[in-house]
Amino acid sequence: MTPKTQLDDLHLLIKLLPPELQTSLALEAQGELLEIVLDLGRVPQARYPDAALNLSNRPVTRKDLDTVIGAVGEFGADNRAGIEGTLHRISAIRNRRGEIVGLTLRVGRAVFGTIDLIRDLVESGKSLLLLGRPGVGKTTKLREVARVLADDFGKRVIVIDTSNEIAGDGDVPHPAIGSARRMMVAHPDRQHAVMIEAVENHMPEVIIVDEIGTATEAMAARTIAERGVQLIGTAHGNVLENLVLNPTLSDLVGGVQTVTLSDEEARLRGTQKTVSERKAPPTFDIVVEITGRDEVVVHPDTAQAVDAILSGIQPKGVHRRAAGAVQAPVPPIEPEVAVGMAKDVLSIRSEQQRPVRIYAYALSRDSVERVIRDLRLEARTVRYPDQADLVVTLRAREDDASLQRIVQATHVPVHSVKKNTTAQIRQLLRNLFHVVRADKQDEVGEMVRETERAVQQVKAEGVVAELAPRPAALRQMQHRIVTRHGLVAESIGSEPNRHLVIYSM
Numbered sequence: 123m124t125p126k127t128q129l130d131d132l133h134l135l136i137k138l139l140p141p142e143l144q145t146s147l148a149l150e151a152q153g154e155l156l157e158i159v160l161d162l163g164r165v166p167q168a169r170y171p172d173a174a175l176n177l178s179n180r181p182v183t184r185k186d187l188d189t190v191i192g193a194v195g196e197f198g199a200d201n202r203a204g205i206e207g208t209l210h211r212i213s214a215i216r217n218r219r220g221e222i223v224g225l226t227l228r229v230g231r232a233v234f235g236t237i238d239l240i241r242d243l244v245e246s247g248k249s250l251l252l253l254g255r256p257g258v259g260k261t262t263k264l265r266e267v268a269r270v271l272a273d274d275f276g277k278r279v280i281v282i283d284t285s286n287e288i289a290g291d292g293d294v295p296h297p298a299i300g301s302a303r304r305m306m307v308a309h310p311d312r313q314h315a316v317m318i319e320a321v322e323n324h325m326p327e328v329i330i331v332d333e334i335g336t337a338t339e340a341m342a343a344r345t346i347a348e349r350g351v352q353l354i355g356t357a358h359g360n361v362l363e364n365l366v367l368n369p370t371l372s373d374l375v376g377g378v379q380t381v382t383l384s385d386e387e388a389r390l391r392g393t394q395k396t397v398s399e400r401k402a403p404p405t406f407d408i409v410v411e412i413t414g415r416d417e418v419v420v421h422p423d424t425a426q427a428v429d430a431i432l433s434g435i436q437p438k439g440v441h442r443r444a445a446g447a448v449q450a451p452v453p454p455i456e457p458e459v460a461v462g463m464a465k466d467v468l469s470i471r472s473e474q475q476r477p478v479r480i481y482a483y484a485l486s487r488d489s490v491e492r493v494i495r496d497l498r499l500e501a502r503t504v505r506y507p508d509q510a511d512l513v514v515t516l517r518a519r520e521d522d523a524s525l526q527r528i529v530q531a532t533h534v535p536v537h538s539v540k541k542n543t544t545a546q547i548r549q550l551l552r553n554l555f556h557v558v559r560a561d562k563q564d565e566v567g568e569m570v571r572e573t574e575r576a577v578q579q580v581k582a583e584g585v586v587a588e589l590a591p592r593p594a595a596l597r598q599m600q601h602r603i604v605t606r607h608g609l610v611a612e613s614i615g616s617e618p619n620r621h622l623v624i625y626s627m
Contacts, residue, residue, distance in 0.1 A: 135210045135227055138193045140186050146177040156257055158227040160187060161215070171257070171415075190225055197222075199309045200284075204291025209265075209298065211287065230290065232298030233259075237266045239418050239442045243408055244270065249353040251374060251405075251424075253360060254412030260356040261332055263412070264288055267354055268330050269300030280305055280320045282331040284313045302330070314342040321346055331355040340373045344405045353406065362409050362421055362439075366431050375409065375428050376400040386540060398432045400425065416444035477502050478555075481510035483528070484519040485542055493548045499555050510534050514550060516542060553598065573600045573622075577607045580624050591621040 132155070136144055139158070143166055147158070158177075159167045162184065166177040194203045194212050201214040209230025214222045236259060243250055244267050252260050264281075265288055272279040279302035283289050286306060290296035295304040303324070307316045314336065320329055329346055331339075334357045346353050357374060359365050365375050372378050379401035404424040411419040419439035421427040427437035478501040482490045487503050494501050504510050507528045515525060517538040529536060537554060539546040569592055576587035589600060597613055600622050604611035611622045 131205075131208045131210070132229060134205050134208055135229060138190050138205075138212070138227065140189050142180075143177050143186075155229050157229060159224075160190065160227070161224040162187060187222055187225060190227070191222060198285060202285045204286055206292035207290065207294070207296070209290045209296055211285075231262060232265060232296065233262050234266060236263050236415075237270065239416070239444060240410055240420070241270070243410065243420065243422075244354065245275070246408075247352055248407035249347050249405065250355075250407070251409045252354075252356045252412060253362065253365070253409065254356075255360050258412045259415050260412060261288060264330050264332055264354065264356065265296075265298040268302040269298060271328050272302035273300040277327045278325065279303065279328045279330065280324055280326040282313060282317050282320060282329060283307060284310055284332065287332055288330070314338040317342040317346060321349055321351060326351055328352045328354065333358065334371065334374065337370050337373070340371055340405070343374060347405045355406075361411050361419075362424075362427055362437065363431055365409075366428055373402070374405045375424050376402050376404040378432065400428050400432060404428065411439065418442050479504045479509055479511045481507045481513045481528075481534075483507070483513050483515040483525055484522070485514055485516060485539070485547065489542070489544050489547050490514065490551075493544060493551055497548070497551060497555070499551065501551075501555070507534070508532055512537060512554075514539070514547070516540070569596050569600065570603065573603045573624075576624050577604060577609060580609055580626055581607065584626060586623060586625045589622045589624065591615070591619045594620075597622060 135158075136147055139147065143158075147168060154170050156169050156171060159169060159174075160182045163181050165179060166182050166186075167174045168177055169175075190212070191214075194205070197203045197212075197214050201216065203212045203214075204210060205212075209232060211228040211230055213226045213228065215224030215226075217223045237244060240250070240263075252263060254260050268279050268281050268288070271277045279299075281288050281295070281299055281302050281304045283295075283304050284307040286292075289299050289304040295302075303326075305316050305320055305324075307313050313331070317329065317331060317339070320326055329351055331343070331353070332355065334340060334343055334355050343353055343355065357365060357371055359368065359371070362375065365371050366378060369378075377400065378398050381397055381399050383395050383397060385395070406424055409421040409424050409427065411421075413419055419441055421437060421439045427439070430437040478499075480490060480494075480501055480503050482503060491503050493499075494503070507513065508531070510532065512534050513525070513528065513536045515536060515538050517540050519525060520536065520538050525536070528534075537550055539550050572589060576589055579585060580587050592600065597620070601611050601613075604622070604624055609624055609626055611624050613620055613622055615621055
């Protein structure tokens with residue numbers, strides 16, 4: 123890891139305080155100071171990452187506040203002010219009459235080495251969203267991202283700087299952003315407009331924006347990403363799930379729509395009729411949850427992670443820590459991966475050591491081949507039934523005389539769908555080949571281990587074993603495992619607590 127260094131000009135911020143508080147603060151450790159809080163009628167405090175220290179036993183007076191206000195000057199429409207040439211921020215709290223009754227003096231630092239954990243992601247050219255609680259260092263990381271991309275990689279970088287939060291107060295940007303250009307945003311309500319203006323007028327390769335917090339800003343972010351510009355920003359929320367559940371900002375990660383399924387589709391999926399689905403590709407390709415100043419969780423494929431959340435599964439991000447080895451980023455996982463197969467299909471593969479051969483009877487062979495490719499199955503279609511290991515057909519054609527003759531001659535199993543659609547063929551082959559989403563592999567592995575343990579217990583002790591509740595698709599897999607061991611399984615209970623009971627014959 124690159125050693126971290128920082129520039130903070132802290133003495134310029136402390137100089138704003140009344141003399142008594144300057145003296146008190148000089149006695150405290152200043153390296154980790156986050157902010158100084160002055161509230162009328164309360165004792166002043168210096169706040170650190172893990173503590174808050176009183177700077178005086180005397181409550182703050184209006185004179186104390188006026189001393190700071192006089193040194194700072196005019197506050198903007200967002201009740202913020204700054205010190206020219208620094209990254210410090212002074213924010214005001216007003217009463218109902220508009221009078222200032224509290225001040226927060228936030229320490230702004232240019233810290234170098236803060237993006238080592240995510241530098242490879244920044245360099246990838248993909249759009250990157252940072253999440254994390256206030257004070258965890260999101261804005262600090264944005265400054266270094268701007269400097270690294272502009273200076274080290276020579277990219278055209280524009281920082282959208284609302285309230286001069288990123289590049290400091292004054293007309294000249296702080297050196298912390300390197301040669302990146304800065305577009306000021308006078309009022310927070312204008313941030314989305316300046317974002318679009320930057321793309322239309324200044325031809326950036328990268329746009330950096332802090333605190334995307336409104337629907338219009340989310341729309342502007344999508345517009346930027348769709349124009350091929352790398353977008354790196356922060357948003358309100360600690361973890362990805364916060365964004366998915368936030369109706370204002372969910373568009374940043376693809377948005378959420380409610381879909382009403384037909385009875386048949388709901389049965390095939392094993393879900394309720396009304397489900398939530400992602401409605402569009404995410405604006406940001408990668409999401410990083412900043413859990414600490416030296417620890418992050420990376421979701422390298424936002425779309426996959428959001429789909430997992432909407433399916434009720436906790437997405438498993440890649441943990442990276444500054445201490446010790448850093449786990450390398452994983453490539454985006456394919457949407458679906460075959461991790462197991464039904465007993466009859468498994469037997470075919472193990473005995474013949476070749477792909478499973480499928481004959482499509484009264485079904486579109488092209489549709490079957492497309493599904494095989496999409497699911498990456500160890501299978502292929504064949505032209506003649508006597509070459510097949512199994513037959514797929516329409517439910518309405520199962521009793522056809524010609525199909526019956528095929529079955530009698532070849533003894534191959536027949537599997538059917540109700541309609542000749544890609545969706546139903548996909549669901550059928552998923553079930554036959556035990557295809558599950560990659561983000562469910564851990565759940566599948568746990569299910570298999572639990573079922574195998576229960577089977578061994580029933581065989582050894584002759585007892586009845588109850589399994590944990592599982593979705594319908596996983597219960598089907600459990601049934602096959604139990605049957606393979608010569609035992610009997612029965613599903614009992616109602617969703618979502620429906621589960622299997624295993625007993626011997």
